[in-house]
Amino acid sequence: MTGGNTTTSKKCSKKSKQEVHTAAAVVNIEKVLLNQGFEVGKTIGEGAYSKVKDGWSNLHNRQIAIKIISLKDAPGRYMKKYLPNELEIIRKVKHERVIEVLSVIECDAHIYIVMEKAVHGDLLARIELFGPETEKGARRTFKEILEVVEYFHEEGIAHRDLKCENILLDQNNHVKLSDFSFARNCKSGDKCSTFCGTLEYIAPEVLRQDDYDPRVADIWSIGVILYIMLVGHRPFNTESIPKLMKEQKEGVTFPDSCNLSSEVKELMKSMLTIDVEERTNICNIRNSEWMQ
DSSP states (O other): OHHHHHHHHHHHHHHHHHHHHHHHHHHHHHHHHHHHEEEEEEEEEEEEEEEEEEEEOOOOOOEEEEEEEETSSOOIIIIIIIIIHHHHHHOOOOOOOOOOEEEEEEEEEEEEEEOOOTTOOBBHHHHHHOOOOOOOHHHHHHHHHHHHHHHHHTEEOSSSSOGGGGEEEOTTTOOEEESSSEEEETTTOOOOOOOOOOOOOOOOHHHHTTTOOOOHHHHHHHHHHHHHHHHSSSOOSSEEEEEEEHHHHHHOOTTOOOOOOHHHHHHHHHSOOOTTSSSSOOOHHHSSSSTT
């Protein structure tokens, strides 16, 4: 009995030290940010090696979101490749449809990316809450998405993870593009071979692991976004990559229950074309009959 009690006592003591260490780390994070004028609130999102916290900027007198990346927990490939790209790009891009980064702080084995907060959440959450958009409502939002993607491409940047969850909405429901973890600089004609992005939005050439033009792949992704906005669900099955590739090859279809105009159907088909040579471009999308 005594031996059992002793073992229990040691376990409790170990747990207590861990709790103290975690609490100290939280306090330390809050002190670092408070010294910069940022008050830290509750956690609103969490990943394998990062989390996002709510907050307030005393300096800017506005709500903020704070992405905290643990340099200890992040994998080597992310640290060497993706994180430097992300930090370079967020410092470079300046556009009203891009989430504004207020500060980047590196301290105590963490990087803190302090951003404006898009108070109306993301596009997918809005669709899940209110259902599909009307064509008029979708056109307004999609024009803003197209505007910011065109800005990125003109700046020589491919986003490579365009999805409804990364389309944030401000207090007036205007678009704020976010999350540049997979974004990369690319010149005209540059090709990628990296398999990255979110499965239901990934272009066929990325799935095939061909050398691909990442900006052309971005066009496919915004085609998927438009489809989800208007139909309320993804255009292709994502249970498995082979099934997804098969459905992409067969082409996009539209439920009979969706009373969509022929103009918007043709536009989505032109974006969701498996042949990269036949896939439409931003100029043609902007000048399409539906967008007018």
